[in-house]
Amino acid sequence: MDVLVIGAGMVGAACAYHCAAAGLRVTVLDRGGVATGTTSGGEGNILVSDKEPGPELDLALLSVRRWRILGERIGADRLELEHKGGVVVARSAPALAGLADLTGRQRACGVDAVDVTAGDLPALEPNLTRDVTGGAHYPQDMQVQPMLAAAALLRAARDLGATVHTGTEVRGFLFGRDGAVTGVRAGSGDRAAGWVVNAAGTWGGEVADLAGAPLPVLPRKGFVLVTEPLPRVIRHKVYTADYVAGVASDDAGLETSVVVEGTRAGTVLIGASRERVGFDRRMSLPVIRELAAQAIGLFPFLADVTLLRTYLGFRPYCPDHLPVIGPDPRVPGLVHACGHEGAGIGLSAATGHLIAQTLTGATPDLDLAPFRPERFAA
C-alpha cells in the first residue's frame, strides 16, 4: 500500500525511512524544504534522563535502541550521532533528594542512571561549577545533528525508492465513499495514497483539521544560544535537576532550565527556554539573558565566552505532553506522528519504527494506547 508522509522534518523523515525499509511505497511532501521546520530550530538531544517513568520514557528507551540501529545502518557520522551521555546536576539538598528519587524510579524502568557525589562530578565535567550538591550520570543519553539526521534519513529513504517533494503544501484531503482518506490535495495537484501520515509537527493540528479530525497541537517557543568555537571544554549534556520540572510544567509563562553541551564544531549550545506565546518570532532579550546567566551558573568560565548567535523554534506540544502516534479511528487511512514537543528528535526513531510496524500490520513494540489521537475528545 502507498504511504504519503506530510512533513519532511525529523519525524517525517524517520517515518519515511522506516516505512520504505519495510517495503512500503513512500512519498514525502513538505511545503518548505527538507528539515526546515522545528527540526532546524532546536537541538539534537536524545534523552532518557529527563523523563519520568511512564509512556514517554518507554518511547525514549525504544528510541535509544532504534537510534543505535540507525547509526549502524546509515553511519553514525552521517547523522553526527554521538553517544556522549548526560550529566544532571543538583545545586541544593532538596534538588539532590528529588534527583535521587527520580534515578531510583528510572532504574526500575531500565534506565542506566548512576548517582554521582559532588566530589566525583569534576571527574566527569572538569569545568563544572564546584557549587553543587551532587548529580547523576546517564550514559544512554546521546545526540544527533537534527537537520543532517533528517536529511540523511530522507536520502536513505530515497535510495529505498521513496520520493520527496519539497515546496509542496498539502491543502486538503481526498476521501472515498466510506469516508476513508484516499489521498491529499497538494499545491502540485491531487495525490492518491492508502495511508496519509501527519508528520507536520507544530502544524499537525492544522493538518488534522484539514482531515476533519482535530488535534490540540500548540507551539511552545524556545531559544538556543550558540557560542564561539572552543576546544572540548564540556563533555556531556549537562543540565540542572530543575530541568525535569520545567519540561513537564504546565505553566504558560517563561521557564528556563538550561542544558549546556559542546558540539562537534566546537561551539557550545545553551538551550532552551520554554514559553507559550504563539508563533511570535521576535527575539526576547530577557529570555536570552536568563539562559546566559544559568549557563554561567553551571560553567563559570562561560562568562568570558562570546555569544555568536541565537535561534529559536516552536515545539509542537499537546496538553498532556505526549505525542500523537498511530491511526486515527475517526478518519480511516489517516495516521498521526506529531506533537513530540521538546523531544521530537530523540523520539523520532521509535516513532518511525512504530508507524512502519502499524502500517505493515505487525504488532508494535510498544502499546500505542497512551499516544492515541482520539484521547483529547471531550
Added chain:
Amino acid sequence: MTTSPADIAVIGAGPAGLAAAAAARGRGARVALLDSAGRPGGQYWRHRDGHNPIPASLRQDILAGHAVWHVEVEADGFVLHTTAGEVRARTVIVATGAYDRQLPFPGWTLPGVFTAGGAQAMLKGHGVPVGDRVVVAGTGPFLLPVAAALRHRVTGVFEAGSPLGFARHPLAVARNPGKLVEGARYLRALHGHRIPFHTRTAVVAAHGDDRVHAVTVARLDRNRRPVSEREIECDAVAVGYGFTPQLELPLQLGCDTRLDADGSLVATADEWQRASVPGVYLAGEVCGVGGAQLSVVEGAIAGAHAAGARPRRSLLRKRAALRAFAAAMHDTYRVGAGRPADDTIVCRCEEVTVREVRESVVDLGATDPRGVKLLARPGMGLCQGRVCGYATACLVAEACGRPVTAADLRGLAARPIAAPVTLGNLAEGVEDA
C-alpha cells in the same frame, strides 16, 4: 550605563552617519552617534590621528567603542544594546555601511590574500602596506583608490569587468561629471606609477604554501569564462568584488529589504530615508552601495528629516544623480560567483568546500542557502556568514538552477546578535544567577 534618552541615535560614524548626526544636530536635536570602532570615519575616512575630518561640534556626541549588538523596539523609542552599555533614543538612524564582498577561488584563504578594503585599512589606518608586489583584483571603481594609494608597490590591477560599460549609461555619467574626473585622476595616477591596468581579467587562483607567492590571472570571455591564463609573482593580493551592506540591525528591527542591482540585499528607504518601520531611518550603504558622496547626501537628508526639518531640494537632486551613477556602476561591474572548482573552500571558518555546498543541494535535498547552511555549515563559524554568505547564496542558487533571491540573502543576513558580546556581559542584570 543608562543615560537619559537622546532624540536621535545614529548607528555608524562613517560618511553617512557623520552627515546625519551633523544635520540633526544643526537643527537642534540631541544626538548620540555610536560606532563600534575606536575612531569615527567609517570605511572612507580611515586617517590616523591628526587628519581628523570630524566637525568639532559633533565630537561630544560621539560614542566610540559602542558596538550595537541588538536594538529593541519599545513603546516610546528604542533601546540600543551595545558592548559599552545601553543607549536609549526616540529615533534611530542606521548607517552601518557595508563590508567587502568576497568570492572564493582556490587559494583565497592563504595568508597574504586580503580584501581590498582590508588592504586600504592597513595602509590608511596603520601606515602598513600589505606587500611590496601587490596584485589588486576584483571589480568596481573602488579598486582604483586602493591601487593608487599603494602606488609603486602594485604589480598590476586586474578588473574583471570593464569601465567601457559606462558607455551604456551616458546620462548617468553626464549628471556626475565629477565621477569621471575622479576616475581619470586615478587612472592617471596608475599610469604615473607604471601600474598596468587590465580589464576583463580576474585572479582565478592564488598559490603558495604558508603565504601567497603567485597568482594565476585569466582573461574572461563574454560569458565570464576564463580563456587564457598566466601566472604572476606577487607577495600580496588585494581582492574586492563590491560590497555587502551590513543589514543586521535593519533586519532585527523588521525593516523591509530588497535585492539591489549589484545583487546585494539592501534595506528599503523612502524619499526621506525612512525605513518601513516607524522611527527608523537608513542612510548610506545599508540602503545601496554607491560611494561616500551618496552616503553623505543620504545622511544629510535622514538627519534633517529625523530632526523634524525639510531636507533641501538640492540634496534630493544630488541623491538622484548619484543613485543614477551607482546604478550605471552596478550594471557595468556585474558580479557572480563564477564556477569555482569543487575543492575550493567557500567558508573558511568551518572549512566548507564548494563540493559540500553542491552536495547538500543535490544529495540531501536542500533548496535554499539557509538549508545548506544548516546541513553543511557554511556561515556557522566565527564570521557568521559575513564573508561567505554571498558566495554561498550564488552557489546554492546555481545548483538549484535559479537566480539568487532576496529571500535567499535574508536567510543568511538575519543575525539576532549583530556584534560579538560575551555571555557575562549578556547576563549582567539578571538577578540570582
